[in-house]
Amino acid sequence: MNGQLFDSLEFEPTVAAARARIAAIRPAAYARSRNHLEGAVTRLSPYLTHGFVTLRDVLAGVLLHGPLPIQHKLVYELGWREYFQHVWQHEGDAIFESLHEGVLPDAAYSRELPDDIRQGQTGVPVIDQAVRTLVGTGYLHNHARMWLASYVVHLRKVHWRSGADWLYGHLLDGDLASNHLSWQWVAGTGSHKPYLFNADNVARYAPSAWHSPGTAIDTDYGALDHLARSPRAVPGGRLGAREPAPPLLPAPPGAGFTAPDAAAVQGRPVRLIHAWNLGEPLARAPGECRIGVALREFHSRWPWSERRWQFVSERLRAVCDGMWLGTAAEVQAALGGATVVHRQADRHMEAWTPQADPVQAPTLLDWPPGRCASFSQFWNRAAKGLSEAGELLR
Ligand SMILES: Cc1cc2nc3c(=O)[nH]c(=O)nc-3n(C[C@H](O)[C@H](O)[C@H](O)COP(=O)(O)OP(=O)(O)OC[C@H]3O[C@@H](n4cnc5c(N)ncnc54)[C@H](O)[C@@H]3O)c2cc1C
Numbered sequence: 001m002n003g004q005l006f007d008s009l010e011f012e013p014t015v016a017a018a019r020a021r022i023a024a025i026r027p028a029a030y031a032r033s034r035n036h037l038e039g040a041v042t043r044l045s046p047y048l049t050h051g052f053v054t055l056r057d058v059l060a061g062v063l064l065h066g067p068l069p070i071q072h073k074l075v076y077e078l079g080w081r082e083y084f085q086h087v088w089q090h091e092g093d094a095i096f097e098s099l100h101e102g103v104l105p106d107a108a109y110s111r112e113l114p115d116d117i118r119q120g121q122t123g124v125p126v127i128d129q130a131v132r133t134l135v136g137t138g139y140l141h142n143h144a145r146m147w148l149a150s151y152v153v154h155l156r157k158v159h160w161r162s163g164a165d166w167l168y169g170h171l172l173d174g175d176l177a178s179n180h181l182s183w184q185w186v187a188g189t190g191s192h193k194p195y196l197f198n199a200d201n202v203a204r205y206a207p208s209a210w211h212s213p214g215t216a217i218d219t220d221y222g223a224l225d226h227l228a229r230s231p232r233a234v235p236g237g238r239l240g241a242r243e244p245a246p247p248l249l250p251a252p253p254g255a256g257f258t259a260p261d262a263a264a265v266q267g268r269p270v271r272l273i274h275a276w277n278l279g280e281p282l283a284r285a286p287g288e289c290r291i292g293v294a295l296r297e298f299h300s301r302w303p304w305s306e307r308r309w310q311f312v313s314e315r316l317r318a319v320c321d322g323m324w325l326g327t328a329a330e331v332q333a334a335l336g337g338a339t340v341v342h343r344q345a346d347r348h349m350e351a352w353t354p355q356a357d358p359v360q361a362p363t364l365l366d367w368p369p370g371r372c373a374s375f376s377q378f379w380n381r382a383a384k385g386l387s388e389a390g391e392l393l394r
Helices: 003-007 015-023 027-033 045-049 055-063 073-096 125-137 142-155 160-170 176-187 199-205 221-229 296-301 306-319 328-337 375-388
Strands: 269-273 289-295 322-326 340-344 357-359
Touching (some): 015 055, 027 073, 055 073, 073 176, 073 375, 160 306, 289 296, 322 328
Parallel strands (some): 269 289, 269 340, 289 322, 340 357
């Protein structure tokens, strides 16, 4: 990707920046060009993952320009995000294991992600460009994510879970449900066939610097299917003198966060703000203290890049009176003297968040009660509510 595109991948951690992206959406151009790396995608994902805006805000913003068919590509893609959340709600931690066997047994794949992949030195331009874009910006186009995941799993024989954990930490929009379930879809452990791609596909959808003639992917789909079903990995690249890839961090780098501080909230109402509800906070109640929280339990399991920590910390600094980093027990103890504690419910915090008054975030669709086996089943049941609700869709 060239410098110009890198510049357009800057994500300012403000609600105004998220709203500007919503206002810039052009649904017809989106539907026409979504699969192209230079297509008119929204780049809203970091703002959606971190709760600056909701899927409802996106749809409402788009509908200001006129009605959309309910089956419009953009509405459908927003639906995918909710489908993955729906699966996570029903499956819980089971989404972090293969949902069923893929093309090969789990044991056929390595659990180590090789350094040439981490550093973007595989020698396959599409993969190296993808890794450099990821590390340099914290964002990757959907098609590039699919190519990267497919190469990692089916050609290099790395277990999808190792790739998913690594990608999750580097993405500003890293979302456990969308990310890990998409990897399973590519791997074939959450779908019925492996996702494969070749050099012709890259040449059609990516700028020329990404084209990869003469590499392992420059072959037909029959040969790729054969490679995917064989336990032998294709060779990796030779490591040159590049900087080692930046590590993922279990705690925010630099200043800003303190240990939980009971004195700061003693006798006051508290609103907890976390990394998944960074939108406009509700109006302040009298005397309310807003505390940003990061829990050690979560982040030691799911470390983030420095870039992602900065994105989240800058927003927390702008809306909170204090920022705490601690274990759930430490946060809970410090909140003991607060008169009341409010927080937005969120699956990321569920296992660890201290007792508080959880407010449910609004969903875009009416989720059916049972687990839907497929996206189309979910869509057919859930999107009915959307049109019945008269959301200006036709
Ligand atoms: C291997 C892999 C890993 C992924 N990891 C994540 C992740 O960690 N977080 C994440 O939000 N998305 C993830 N996705 C889904 C998708 O790639 C991104 O949501 C999308 O590329 C974000 O860019 P955008 O906002 O410009 O998307 P747009 O195409 O403009 O779509 C608008 C919004 O719709 C939702 N959306 C679009 N496509 C998808 C999709 N296929 N699945 C789920 N939601 C979708 C997103 O919220 C997105 O912001 C992953 C996909 C793959 C193949």
